[in-house]
Amino acid sequence: MRIRVGIALAAAGLVLQMCLGAAAQVTMTITSPSEGQTVARPYFRARLTGVTELVVVRVDFAGTTHFIMVRPVPPDTTTRPGQRAVEPGADDSWLPIVPGKQELTASVLSVKGKEIVAKQRVTLTVAPQSDAELAQGIYGFNKIYSMLNGAANTARESWANFCTSVDAASRSNTGESWEAVRYQAKLYMATRSDEFHARTRAYAELADIYVNAGRPADAMRAAEEADRIYRAERLNTSSGEFFGGFPVIYDPRPAQNVGSPAHFACLARLYVMKGDLETACSWYQKAIDFQNAQAEAAHLDAGARQRCRDEAGATYRQAAGIVFLLTNDMTRYQRWIDAASLTSAGNASNRSGVNLLNQ
Amino acid sequence: MVDAGHNRRLALFGLARTGYVVAISMVAALLLAAPLTGLGRCADAAQTAGQLSVPKPPEFTAEDARTLAAAHDKLMEIRGRLANEKLSTDEATRLTNEGVPLALLTRSLDAKKKAWEVYAKAQAIPIASDPQLTKLYEALFAYQKLYRRQFRMAQPDGTSAGPEPMGREWEAVADELEPFTRLPMTVGKKGTARYAMRALLVRGEALLYASVAYYRKKETDRQLDCYARGCAALEAVSRPTEEGTPGKAWIDREQMLEMPEHPYAGAEFAGAHDPSLYPAVRQVESSVRARQVLAEFCPWGVRTYAALTEAGIFKGLDWRILQPYVDADAEPGENTSWPDRSLLDYFAGYGRKYFWEHTLRNGPSSIEADFDAFRAGDFEHRGKKIRVKWRNAPKDVTYTVWVVSPMMSGTVLSDVVGYVTDAAQLFAEGFEAVVIDKLQDAAIAAIDTESDAAIFTSTSTIGESETGDTAGVTYTARRLGAPMAQLAKDNVEAVLGIVEKGEMEVLFESIDPRSEQVHDLVGNPKTYDGSVINPVIIRAYATGWEDTGENRFPRQWHYLRYYEFDPRALSGLDNYDLSQESASELPGLKGFLADEAAVQANAWRLLPDSPKRIGTRMYVTDHSPDMQELEINVAKDVLDEWMKKDTRDEGVVGVIRIPEPYAGEYLMGPLKADGKVTLGYALVNRRAGPDAPFVAKVAWHARQTLPTLFRQYQVRILVCKKGHDVVTGNPMYYYNDREAYELASFPVRFTPTKGNPATGKLRGDLGGESYKGVVVMAQTYGAPTSPRAAEAPASATPMLPRVISIDTSFMKDGVVSAGNSAEFAFKAYLTPCEPGDYHATVQIGAYTYHVWARVDGHGASAAFSATLPAPPGRNNVVVSCDGATASFILERNLGESQLDWANGELVKAQQALNTASDAQSQRWAISSFWDAHVDMAWALVLAGQYDQAKQYAAAVVQKGPPAQAFSDNASATSAWMGIREKAFERLMDAAYYSGDSVTMGFAATGYVKESTDRILYENANDMHSAAIIAEHPLYISTNYARAIRLAIAAGADASVLEQLEQEYLSWRVRAGFKLPQYDNNLIYHGPRGDRP
Structure with a gap:
């Protein structure tokens, strides 16, 4: 009897040792920012070793706390059996941009034991770029102008093509030619939609430029400009049908994916940086609803329809990461992940997908 | 462990766990046959009467008589003087001091005289001279002494009552009487049946009083043992039988004892022992007295009581519901006054209870089966089919037994009813106390709020309902800030309390002795003395939480059914009247104890729902509040930005989106830039009604009444068209118009769930007043959710430079x-x-x-x-x-110049013109000459000499012959028209290249006119094929298109362009274009009305 108890205790101790040991061997190296670095935009990146189970990296910076889930990388069975392919890393590009000297603390928390198994601290200086620096930087505005100009050119040419087809049809006055006009009309609307989305995308990219320059308020201006454009023109890009407040865009080319306003996700990211999860989620949800609305377009073939749903699903997953980042709540995270699967599979409970806005 | 005492008691009741049928007959034999056989044995001995041995008091002698008379006379004299004479104080004192010992002496001698006289009189009465009967009387006398002590009466000898007897003293008396219970049951003048009967009666009573004494001492086992034996004895007396004819003609066969003629003889007169009543009372039969006692001690019937006890129904019975066990001297406990105590207890007093309730671990199988449909969520209630999808299905049925005391009377009831409107709790240990632990976990899960977070829930319970959504509401509001577990417990308590209160109707019906609905159901059972047996009721209760989805507040269903015990099912009697019938056999007992459904169904009858609905009742507790008041404020910078869009034609409004199943969007109203609250809105639960006092408090803003309220909503801020009412001039907002666009969308969450806090600050007061069932939330939009380090502000430079x-x-x-x-x-x-x-x-x-x-x-x-x-x-x-x-x-590149060639051509043309001799050749020479000017103009344009080019071209137009100069010859005319057309074209070119807007106006207009004229002329003179002629409008429109393009580039006057464009479009129509405005060639040149 005594021997049995001894064995049981030893076994329990072994298991305990394994559990604790797995977490205790974790090491973390912060690769960005480096100690004493001056950056326009803080960006956290770390390399972890010894991760054999799910851990959470907690990043404390400028009065905010973020949580990053890090899973162990499964063994690479194809090339190096039994070895780990790549060490897991932690990324956080949602840190607030607060000018001045700052301290960033990163801690690795074991999920099971809820204990800190690794910790590192770095100091950095956040210095936003001036207008002049911005203009000289590699992130110049040329790309934005180019996107906007290209969009304008596309719209102009699309109108010209449309006119040509109408001209021809209106003179020949045959059924066939009018059919061509109808096709061209849809194509024109779709092209206008592309142009419209290209513009929102351009301002969303402008926002990214400002974020990278360490100027989140200007970034917000740019993203809100995109939304202003969206609100003002969303009705013009539709062939008439609306769903859930979103125009359903009919592209006459069945395999063609409709564009989507990029600023939904952009605004979501900016609100994440502000720590406003509710608003961030509401923007993600808008992006999801938009894609789900497009998936309803009658003209789409199955492939394009699936791509719309996949994009919605991807946005759910993106939001899931953010939810965890700001709440450290695995349950809520999982709800968004589940919704992603449901939506990708086309099994969402209603036309507009799963609404997790308030969850 | 089953104690021996318990088995013994069961055996006495005939209800031993095994072989109970045999046991019943054995006990019957024990209780009834033993006295009868004893009577047979002692028949002879009973023929010799004996003298009752009474203790002899001190003798009252003649000397005592004289002393008494003298003392009496002297005392009367003193009293006379004190009363009639005018005495000094000293004299009066002296007389008084003299009188006191005389008074004491007189009283003492009087008592001595009285005791002696009683003794002497008793000695004179001849009673049974049998020594055995003498012992019987001694035992009865001992019983009487205990009885007087029990009820605080002076002893016959004038001494004080003495202490309350102890249980063992009562048992000792009972034991003394036991041999006499076996006297022969002979009747007639010298029969001993009356003695045996009386011995058995008094023994039974002594045992029951012993049980009371043991009850007071909390010796439960001994109490129950004595109770069982006492009841068995009395039941045997209550129905005496002649030997061999059990249960027949039993009343008439008992002979009454003689009427006692002196106090000592009253010993056998059990139950009427007060000497002050003597001799006004009359003797009663032992059997009658036994039934009176049993009605008090065991009103349900001895066998039935035992059966109910064995089945667990009476387990833990509170004996204070029986009059003999009432403790008149009971001290108040902790909760001394109503409403801390139950109302019924309050009226009963401290030592008694009118009502006892008790929880059963398991209910009868027949009742359990009645709840299967409810558990499945598919059941009928009041003839209506109800389907409920459970979130937490009702699993366990909770059973509560109600036993109404025989002491409950109509008078008590009317007293209680008078208070019922204010009664918060009728029961001391309401069933909530029993089920609360069971329900608490389910409540926490169902309410689904953040653990240990501050929450606010309002609870209202829909009244007794047929369908689950009627009105009739009672409220309990929960507070902020308490831990979840405590709140859940409070919540469950509150809800159950509400249900409990609602159930008082059933209770009152149950305790009302006049309620035909309750008593008729089980055949108006009567106890030993013919009075009604108050009901024994089982309340079966089950509750489940409906699956209402994530957005709705949880709903809890309560299902209650009431069953009344029917003693006929066990006894087999058609009329359960113990004053008329004997219930010594219980044919239904086996099935009852084995929980056979068929027997249980007969034993427990569902209370009827007519005329009052007291049998089956249902409640739905909707955990939604009565009203949610929303006060939204918007951060100033955000609001300022929004309000820029608030114009005469457009408004900035809030709309609220209601979740499924009442999905819809409602206008909250326009945003107020200057108000204390930017946007106020109320959501009113329909059941609260429009006249609820708190509704008036929110009259300053819009509200919406909904069939139910939700945990959270979505608010959208929209810019939409604004119209104005033609009558009132008030603005109207077309918020669901397609043109409306969104400024913001955010959730408002009143009830936090796990991981999701409320989106605003919650409170319960409205305008300084607190209303139960009202939740107020102040939410701010646009403010950061947590204190954070400041970001850099936006720069003043353009976001994207132009x-x-x-x-x-x-x-x-x-x-x-x-x-x-x-x-x-x-x-x-x-x-x-x-x-x-x-x-x-x-x-x-x-x-x-x-x-x-x-x-x-x-x-x-x-x-x-x-x-x-x-x-x-x-x-x-x-x-x-x-x-x-x-x-x-x-x-x-300049390229190869055409100037030399053009110059040469011009020289040659000049020469030809100079040498032209006849009209024909002169005509051609003129044409060639001006044509060379046109070529020269083009060469100059190419060479970049635009002014000279203009001069050459203009010369042709201005100095050349008119268009009709060659009208006699169509071909020559056409050629000349062509030269003029080209001249205008070159002039137009030169103006275009030089950016000369003034010349351009003239040139472009001239060009299109000339070219059009030429084409029309050629067509009129059949100079082209039919096909070409048919296409002439197309050619003309093409020329217009070029002229317009060049005119735009040169900056021609808008009126010129307008004119050209109108003519161009008309030629396009003539060319066959049905939709001439869709023209890619039409180059844009500034505002000119709406384009498609």
């Missing part, structure tokens, strides 16, 4: 090369732009050209695209628009 970009696709090293071409494709963009018309000037060398772009989209680029002149050589090009400029180099 620039002109040149299309670089034709550019090499910053130089655009036109090659040998006189024109080049110009493409540039002004970015960003708002919708509108954009005019850019392009300065190429010394000349300025004009390009236009129309922008339809916001934040877009104005795309300028045109074919523009490329003057020969290297030119600096500057593009300007709205203050933005851009420049580049344009190169064009």
Whole structure:
């Protein structure tokens, strides 16, 4: 009897040792920012070793706390059996941009034991770029102008093509030619939609430029400009049908994916940086609803329809990461992940997908 | 462990766990046959009567009589003097002191005299001289002494009552009487049946009083043992039988004892022992007295009581519901006053209870089965089919037994009813106390609020309902800030309390002795003395939480059924009347104890729902509040930005989106920039009704009444069209118009769930007053959710500076090369732009050209695209628009000059004109001469000598012959018209290349006129094939298109362009274009009305 108890205790101790040991061997190296670095935009990146189970990296910076889930990388069975392919890393590009000297603390928390198994601290200086620096930087505005100009050119040419087809049809006055006009009309609307989305995308990219320059308020201006454009023109890009407040865009080319306003996700990211999860989620949800609305377009073939749903699903997953980042709540995270699967599979409970806005 | 005492008691009741049928007959034999056989044995001995031995008091002698008389006389004299004479104080004192010992002496001698007289009288009465009967009387006398002590009466000898007897003293008396219970049951003048009966009666009573004494001492086992034996004894007396004829004619066969004639003889007169009543009372039969006692001690019937006890129904019975066990001297406990105590207890007093309730671990199988449909969520209630999808299905049924005391009377009831409207709790240990632990976990899960977070829930319970959504509401409001577990417990308590209160109707019906609905159901059972047996009721209760989805507040269903015990099912009697019938056999007992459904169904009858609905009742607890008041404030900077959009024609409004199943959007109203609250709105639960007091408190803003309220909603801030009511002038908002667009969308969550806090600050007061069932939430939009370090503010510079970009696709090293071409494709963009018309000037060398772009989209680029002149050589090009400029180099080769050739042609034409001799040749010479001018003009244009080119071209127009100069010859006329047309065209070219808007107006107009005239002339004179003639409008329109293009670039006057364009469109219509406005050739040149 005594021997049995001894064995049981030893076994329990072994298991305990394994559990604790797995977490205790974790090491973390912060690769960005480096100690004493001056950056326009803080960006956290770390390399972890010894991760054999799910851990959470907690990043404390400028009065905010973020949580990053890090899973162990499964063994690479194809090339190096039994070895780990790549060490897991932690990324956080949602840190607030607060000018001045700052301290960033990163801690690795074991999920099971809820204990800190690794910790590192770095100091950095956040210095936003001036207008002049911005203009000289590699992130110049040329790309934005180019996107906007290209969009304008596309719209102009699309109108010209449309006119040509109408001209021809209106003179020949045959059924066939009018059919061509109808096709061209849809194509024109779709092209206008592309142009419209290209513009929102351009301002969303402008926002990214400002974020990278360490100027989140200007970034917000740019993203809100995109939304202003969206609100003002969303009705013009539709062939008439609306769903859930979103125009359903009919592209006459069945395999063609409709564009989507990029600023939904952009605004979501900016609100994440502000720590406003509710608003961030509401923007993600808008992006999801938009894609789900497009998936309803009658003209789409199955492939394009699936791509719309996949994009919605991807946005759910993106939001899931953010939810965890700001709440450290695995349950809520999982709800968004589940919704992603449901939506990708086309099994969402209603036309507009799963609404997790308030969850 | 089953104690021996318990088995013994069961055996006494005939209810031993095994072989109970046999046991019943054995006990019957024990209780009834034993006295009868004893009577047989002692028949002879009973023939000799004996003298009752009474203790002898001190003798009252003659001397005592004299002393008494003297003392009495003296005392009377003193009293007379004190009463009638005027005495001094000293005299009066002396007389008084003299009288006191006389008074004591007189009283003492009186008592002695009285005791002696009683003794002497008793000695004179001849009673049974049998020594055995003497012992019987001694035992009865001992019983009487205990009885007087029990009820605080003076003893017959005048001594005080003494202490309350102990249980063992009662048992000792009972034991003394036991041998006499076996006296022969002979009747007649000398029969001993009456003695045996009385011995058994008094023994039974003594045992029952022993049980009371043991009860007071909390010796439960002994109490129950004595109770069982006492009841068994009394039941045997209550129905005496002649030997061999059990249960027959039992009342008439008992003979009454003689009426006692002196107090000592009253010992056998059990139950009427007060000497002060003597001799006004009359003797009663032992059997009658036994039934009176049993009615008090065991009103349900001895066998039935035992059966109910064995089945667990009476387990833990509170004996204070029986009059003999009432403790009149009971001290108040902790909760001394109502409403801390139950109302019924309050009226009963401290030592008694009118009502006892008790929880059963397991209910009868028949009742359990009745709940299967409810558990499945598919059941009928009041004839209606109800389907409920459970979140937490009702699993366990909770059973509560109600036992109404025989002491409960109509008078008590009316007293209680008078207070019932204010009664919060009728029961001391309400069933909530029993089920609360079970329900608490389910409640926590179902309410689904954040663990240990501050929450606010309001609970209201829908009253007794047929369908689950009727009105009739009681409220309990929960508070902020308590831990979840405590709140859940409070909540469950509150809800159950509400249900409990609602159930008082059933209770009152149950305890009402006049309730025919309750008593008729089980055949009006009567106890030993003929009075009604108060009911024994089982309340079966089950509750489940409905699956209401994530957004709705949880709903809890309560299902209650009431069953009344029917003693007929066990006894087999058609009429359970113990004053008339014997219930010594219980044929249904076996099935009852084995929980056989068929027997249980007969034993427990569902209370009827008519005329009052007291049998089956249902409650639905909706955990939604009565009203949710929302006060939204918007951060100033955000609000300022929003309110810029609030104009006469457009308004900024809030709309609220209601979740499924009442999905819809409602207008909350316009945002107020200057109010204390930017946007106020109330959601009112329909059941609260429009006249609820708190509704008036929110009259300052809009509200919406909904069938139920939700945990959270979505609020959207929209900009929408604003109209005005023609009568009132009040604004109307078209918030569901397609044109409405969203400024913001955010959730409002009143009830936090796990991981999701409330979105605002919650409180319970409205305008300084607190209303149960009202939740107020103040939420701010636009403020950061947590204190964070400040970000850098937005910069003052434009977010995206406005620039002109040149299309670089034709550019090499910053130089655009036109090659040998006189024109080049110009493409540039002004970015960003708002919708509108954009005019850019392009300065190429010394000349300025004009390009236009129309922008339809916001934040877009104005795309300028045109074919523009490329003057020969290297030119600096500057593009300007709205203050933005851009420049580049344009190169064009001069190419091979046509000037020499043109000059030669002109010389030759001059010579031909000079030498022309006849009219015909002169006509041709004129034509050639002016034609050479046209060629010269074009050569000059190509050479970049635009002014000279204009002169050559203008000379043709101004100095050449008129168009009709050759009207006699169609061919010559046509040729001449062609030359004039070309001259105008060259003039137009020169104006275009030189950016001369004035000349352009004249030239372009002339060109289109001349070319049109020529074509029409040629057609009129059949100079073309039919096919070409048919297409002439197309040709004409093409010429118009070119003229318009050049005129735009040169900056021609708008009126000219307008004129040209109208004519152009009309020719396009004539050319067969059904939709002439869709024209890619129509180059844009500024605002001119709506384009498609």
